[in-house]
Amino acid sequence: MIDGIRKVLDEKDSLREEALKITREIVRLSGDSIKALHRGEKELAQWRIKEVRKRVEELNEKLQLHPDLYFTGYVQNAHQEFVEAVLFYSYITGSEFPSPEELGVPEANYLLGIGDFIGELRRHFLLLLMDGRIEDARRVYETMSEVYEELMSLEYPKGLVNIRQKQDQARYIIERTLEDLTRAKLTKSLEEKLNNALKK
Known part of the structure; x- marks a missing residue:
């Protein structure tokens, strides 16, 4: 029984570390896109947001079967940064604001x-x-x-x-x-x- 529990928790711990790495990338790229927008660099901001979207999709896929890891503070913070960046980009470019479903959050x-x-x-x-x-x-x-x-x-x-x-x-x-x-x-x-x- 203990060996079985250890195996499950070891796998979950490894997955958590992967998720933490992805969330840090989401936060960093989201911040970079916002800075680019304030500098008037819309194309760079757009590229950054595309990269963030990929990370968000990757995170969702990895944690799809692990709601205990998905609904945590570090994932929530990453999503917030992502939403903030996308909404600000939409405002600056005059685009329609995307829905939560469209962003996958x-x-x-x-x-x-x-x-x-x-x-x-x-x-x-x-x-x-x-x-x-x-x-x-x-x-x-x-x-x-x-x-x-x-x-x-x-x-x-x-x-x-x-x-x-x-x-x-x-x-x-x-x-x-x-x-x-x-x-x-x-x-x-x-x-x-x-x-x-x-x-x-």
């Missing part, structure tokens, strides 16, 4: 990725503000608000999906973003008034 992990997506939109928003593109930044804020409202409409227990944490983070991000946008608009208005006064 559980619905709960997809929702958590949406929460991270809001944070990435804020970074994009700040980069636009730094470039003086206030109107473009405003449109990003509007998208953030729409996603936030949808996210806030979900009420589930933590045991099913820990969405409350993402909602709290999103609320804080939205509030800060609105403050930044308001401040930028006021500053621009004052600059315009000052310039007009100097011209006169």
